[in-house]
Amino acid sequence: MTSYQAALTADAAKWLVARGINREAASTFRLGVVGNPFPGHSRHRGFLVIPYLDRDGKPLMVRFRCLQEHDHRAYGHGKYMTLDGDIPRMFNVGAVHRAGDEIHICEGELDAVILSMLGLHAVAIPGAKLWFSRHRRMLAGFSRVWVWGDPDDAGAELTNKITRALRSAKGVRLKVGDVTDTYLAGGPSAIFDLIQPKELTAA
Ligand SMILES: [Zn+2]
Numbered sequence: 001m002t003s004y005q006a007a008l009t010a011d012a013a014k015w016l017v018a019r020g021i022n023r024e025a026a027s028t029f030r031l032g033v034v035g036n037p038f039p040g041h042s043r044h045r046g047f048l049v050i051p052y053l054d055r056d057g058k059p060l061m062v063r064f065r066c067l068q069e070h071d072h073r074a075y076g077h078g079k080y081m082t083l084d085g086d087i088p089r090m091f092n093v094g095a096v097h098r099a100g101d102e103i104h105i106c107e108g109e110l111d112a113v114i115l116s117m118l119g120l121h122a123v124a125i126p127g128a129k130l131w132f133s134r135h136r137r138m139l140a141g142f143s144r145v146w147v148w149g150d151p152d153d154a155g156a157e158l159t160n161k162i163t164r165a166l167r168s169a170k171g172v173r174l175k176v177g178d179v180t181d182t183y184l185a186g187g188p189s190a191i192f193d194l195i196q197p198k199e200l201t202a203a
Helices: 001-004 011-017 022-030 094-096 109-117 135-137 153-165 179-195 199-200
Strands: 049-052 059-065 080-082 102-106 122-124 144-148 169-171
Touching: 001 135, 011 022, 011 049, 022 109, 094 109, 094 122, 102 109, 109 122, 135 144, 153 169
Parallel strands: 102 122, 102 144, 144 169
Antiparallel strands: 049 059, 059 080
């Protein structure tokens, strides 16, 4: 993992900056690139490595994201990939331990990185199929769980699943795009405006 982190290429760093993620955040989240692949990773050469860190910052599993703008299927892979046998986990699970009364659930890992950069405690569940009852138990103690599902059908499915499971959960109404799109378009205030208490937005 450390060798992948060291292999964060200038191109990948530039790609991350274009998505609002600075060097510091990339380093905190130990983002990297598959340079010299470990056995079993060769088909992910050149991919962004997104480690799922435990609460102490140790990687539990990784997810790969293709950095090319092309039809990923035509190249025989998905935009995001995991290794066979990895059990689905919550991204940035340490946030559950560090957060106070409120926590944020994003759909994309890099969306959770953006919210973390803004000082919010954020995890990611990349899709409704990856939401499990143990996640509900992990989040049951929070007084507010904000759900940042993407503004599409898949995002609505994730948001609905979580808001049905947790009374404290509230879907955030993203309009411009996902968290990253919203942040790139309007900066931090575009994010914070979406989670104002009702009485403040009405004023
Ligand atoms: Zn691809």
